[in-house]
Every structure is written in C-alpha cells, then in structure tokens.
Amino acid sequence: xxxxxxxxxxxxxxxxxxxxxxxxxxxSTEFVWHASSSQIYPELRQMExxxxxxxxxxxxxxxxxxxxxxxxxxxxxxxxAWMNEPLPYAEIRDAHHLKAAYFEWxxxxxxxxxxxxxxxxxxxxxxxWSRLIDALKTGVNSPAQPRLDATPVAEHAKIVRxxxxxxxxxxxxAEGEIAWAQAGLALLDELRPSDDT
Amino acid sequence: xxxxxxxxxxxxxxxxxxxxxxxxxxxSTEFVWHASSSQIYPELRQMExxxxxxxxxxxxxxxxxxxxxxxxxxxxxxxxAWMNEPLPYAEIRDAHHLKAAYFEWxxxxxxxxxxxxxxxxxxxxxxxWSRLIDALKTGVNSPAQPRLDATPVAEHAKIVRxxxxxxxxxxxxAEGEIAWAQAGLALLDELRPSDDT
DNA sequence: GAAAACATGTAACCGGTTACATGATTCT
DNA sequence: AGAATCATGTAACCGGTTACATGTTTTC
Numbered sequence: 001x002x003x004x005x006x007x008x009x010x011x012x013x014x015x016x017x018x019x020x021x022x023x024x025x026x027x028s029t030e031f032v033w034h035a036s037s038s039q040i041y042p043e044l045r046q047m048e049x050x051x052x053x054x055x056x057x058x059x060x061x062x063x064x065x066x067x068x069x070x071x072x073x074x075x076x077x078x079x080x081a082w083m084n085e086p087l088p089y090a091e092i093r094d095a096h097h098l099k100a101a102y103f104e105w106x107x108x109x110x111x112x113x114x115x116x117x118x119x120x121x122x123x124x125x126x127x128x129w130s131r132l133i134d135a136l137k138t139g140v141n142s143p144a145q146p147r148l149d150a151t152p153v154a155e156h157a158k159i160v161r162x163x164x165x166x167x168x169x170x171x172x173x174a175e176g177e178i179a180w181a182q183a184g185l186a187l188l189d190e191l192r193p194s195d196d197t
Numbered sequence: 198x199x200x201x202x203x204x205x206x207x208x209x210x211x212x213x214x215x216x217x218x219x220x221x222x223x224x225s226t227e228f229v230w231h232a233s234s235s236q237i238y239p240e241l242r243q244m245e246x247x248x249x250x251x252x253x254x255x256x257x258x259x260x261x262x263x264x265x266x267x268x269x270x271x272x273x274x275x276x277x278a279w280m281n282e283p284l285p286y287a288e289i290r291d292a293h294h295l296k297a298a299y300f301e302w303x304x305x306x307x308x309x310x311x312x313x314x315x316x317x318x319x320x321x322x323x324x325x326w327s328r329l330i331d332a333l334k335t336g337v338n339s340p341a342q343p344r345l346d347a348t349p350v351a352e353h354a355k356i357v358r359x360x361x362x363x364x365x366x367x368x369x370x371a372e373g374e375i376a377w378a379q380a381g382l383a384l385l386d387e388l389r390p391s392d393d394t
Numbered sequence: 395g396a397a398a399a400c401a402t403g404t405a406a407c408c409g410g411t412t413a414c415a416t417g418a419t420t421c422t
Numbered sequence: 423a424g425a426a427t428c429a430t431g432t433a434a435c436c437g438g439t440t441a442c443a444t445g446t447t448t449t450c
Binding site: 042067 | 403404
C-alpha cells in the first residue's frame with residue numbers, strides 16, 4: 001500500500017503526469033520506491049476517484065492530451081496521516097542470505113560468481129546513492145528541486161538533510177553488503193581444498 | 198519462488214511434517230525465510246506432485262495420522278540447480294526509507310517514535326542473530342544439528358562456517374539499521390526549534 | 395527510414411496475507 | 423474446565439510482475 005504514498009510524496013513537489021512519475025522516479029533506479037507503469041496508471045485513477053489528487057487534461061504536442069495530476073488538500077492530509085503513523089515491519093525473506101547459508105551445496109565457482117555479482121550489484125548502488133547525496137548537497141541536478149521550489153527557503157535545509165540522511169543510510173547498507181560478500185569470497189578461498197598433490 | 202527452495206534446504210537435514218517446518222523454521226523468527234502455514238501445506242502437496250519430496254503417513258498419537266515428507270533425489274537435484282543459478286536482484290522498495298526522506302511532513306515526535314521503533318526492531322534482530330551465531334559456534338541448540346547429523350564429520354566445519362557467515366551478515370545489517378536510526382534521532386534533535394523564548 | 399521517446403494502458407498470473415475452520419490432545 | 427499445542431487446511435484478497443498493445447513524435 002505504499003505506492004500510493006510514494007506518489008503523494010512526489011506530488012508534494014509538483015503536478016506530474018503518470019509518464020513523468022514513471023520515467024523520472026518510480027521507474028528509474030534513483031528512487032526508494034520502484035513501480036512499473038502498469039501499476040502507476042490504474043493507481044492514479046484510483047487516487048483521483050478517492051479525491052487525493054485531481055487530473056487536468058493538458059494539450060500534448062499538436063493533437064492529443066495528457067493528464068497531469070496534482071495533489072488535493074485531502075491528499076496532503078492523507079499523506080501527513082501516513083507520515084505520522086507507524087509502519088509495520090515485514091517478516092524476513094531474504095533469498096540471497098538463504099542461499100549463502102547453504103553454500104556447501106553449490107559448486108564453489110558458482111558460489112564465488114554469485115558473491116561477485118552481489119558486489120557488482122551493490123557497487124552500482126553505492127555509486128548511485130553517492131551521486132544522489134552529492135546532488136542533494138550541491139543542489140546541482142538535485143532530485144529535491146521541485147520540493148524546494150514549492151517550499152519557503154527557511155525550510156530548505158531541513159528537507160535536504162532528511163533526504164541526505166535517508167540516502168546515507170542506503171549507502172551504508174550497500175557498503176555493508178559489499179563487505180559481507182567480500183568476507184564470503186575470503187571464506188570460499190579459505191575452504192578451497194589445497195591442491196598440493 | 199524461493200519458498201520451495203527454503204523447504205528443500207530444510208529437507209536436506211531431515212524429513213519433516215508441515216507443522217514442524219512451520220513451527221521450527223518458517224513460522225518462527227529464527228530463519229531467513231518466513232512463510233505462513235497456509236502457504237506451506239499447499240506448497241508441500243505441489244512439491245510432492247512434482248516428485249521433489251515424498252510424503253509418508255505416520256501415526257500420530259493414538260488415532261490419526263500425519264504426513265512426513267522427505268526429499269527425493271529429484272528434489273536434491275532441483276535444490277542443487279537452484280544453488281548454482283544466479284538469483285535476480287529485486288528493485289528497491291523501502292517504505293521506511295521512503296518515509297525518512299519526507300520526515301519534514303511528520304510531527305517531530307512521530308518521527309522520533311518511528312526511529313525509536315526502528316532501533317527496537319533491529320535490536321531484537323541483533324539479539325536473535327547473535328544467539329544463533331553463538332548456537333552455531335558452540336553446537337548447543339544449533340539449528341544446523343539435523344544437517345550435521347546427516348553429513349560426514351569432515352564437512353561439518355564447512356556447513357557451520359557458511360551459516361555463521363550468513364548470520365553475521367544479517368547481524369551487521371541490523372547493527373547498521375540501528376546506527377542509521379540513531380543518526381536520525383540526532384538529526385531530529387539538531388533540527389528541533391530552540392525554545393529560548 | 396529506423397529507432398527512441400512520449401503517453402497510456404489491459405490481462406493473466408503469481409506469491410503472499412488475512413481471516414477463518416476443524417478437531418484431537420495435553421497441560422495447567 | 424479451559425487454554426495451549428498439534429496438525430492441516432480453505433477462500434478471498436491484494437500488491438506486484440510480465441507480457442502485450444497502440445499510436446504519435448522527435449531524433450539520429
């Protein structure tokens with residue numbers, strides 16, 4: 001049920017079409033909540049039906065129209081309410097760690113290559129979050145720009161710091177995953193049968 | 198689709214009934230893959246239909262029977278194949294970090310209490326994984342015992358070390374979440390409007 | 395002229411959650 | 423006598439994935 005609140009969060013910055021939401025945020029890798037376009041469009045219509053957002057038809061190129069949605073006061077209230085509510089914690093379900101716990105069943109090379117992929121995956125995340133933190137701090141290409149433009153200057157620092165805080169958490173997490181996988185590679189090396197034939 | 202492999206992984210240790218699987222592993226918090234009983238029973242029947250496990254009716258108390266399943270050679274093969282395959286990485290979808298990125302919309306007290314819950318949640322996980330690692334290392338109440346009993350002694354060290362490696366990763370992750378939430382609390386304190394009226 | 399981007403969807407499926415159901419047995 | 427545990431499920435729902443569809447316009 002968080003997709004709806006991820007959308008409302010983005011709408012607090014500015015009005016957007018489904019396509020913009022998808023391309024610039026939920027479908028890109030630079031946001032904390034991923035969604036596919038086939039999920040976004042129906043959800044937007046649902047949210048409009050519930051009065052959280054309103055759509056307006058705006059012209060698109062020569063012919064045709066597109067729908068740009070903006071948040072309503074009811075939408076803002078609903079978002080605030082969600083922000084003040086506690087969020088339940090999901091039960092653990094971690095396939096990568098499940099596999100690692102049974103690595104003796106894998107070929108050592110397969111285990112090794114999976115840990116290498118783990119490192120590669122989280123390395124791209126480290127780069128991504130680092131770039132994002134940098135953009136937030138310098139204001140160059142900052143994803144928070146729409147939010148800042150819609151807010152009095154006095155609150156800009158606050159907004160930026162919460163986002164930096166968030167992405168630094170994700171950055172540390174990704175670094176932790178890399179360290180873990182590296183320890184795994186070391187362990188595999190250590191357990192490799194010595195070929196002193 | 199990992200539920201099936203979590204079950205096969207457990208069956209490599211010993212034969213079990215659905216109830217045992219649920220109570221001792223998937224429904225308890227001491228395992229890396231959670232599942233509800235309403236998910237386990239149908240999956241077991243499905244797996245039996247596909248020949249990955251076989252069930253035998255064993256007597257239960259005076260009257261009645263229960264079904265105990267054990268892994269078949271086909272099941273072992275299927276598990277090994279999964280262990281050797283790479284696992285795709287899911288898109289990010291992190292409601293807790295999403296909220297943190299928009300903390301300026303929450304009442305400071307609500308934000309504070311959510312970070313406190315974050316710390317509490319991951320503190321219980323730290324305790325849990327620490328206890329588990331300890332059990333694995335000392336062999337007292339080790340969850341790996343069935344696996345070890347079913348394996349030549351020469352391979353015991355390997356099995357234990359992969360599990361310790363896994364749970365140490367989860368432990369570090371939980372510690373990282375605690376550190377992150379503590380940084381968040383510090384940030385909230387810092388941003389608190391000074392009441393020097 | 396072809397490919398990528400713009401814009402918006404539908405339909406089938408799938409894994410997991412929640413709520414509910416049943417009946418025996420053992421423990422307090 | 424009542425609660426907890428053993429043992430096994432069904433049914434409805436819900437969020438998300440995958441595959442597919444359509445037509446325009448801009449860029450290479």
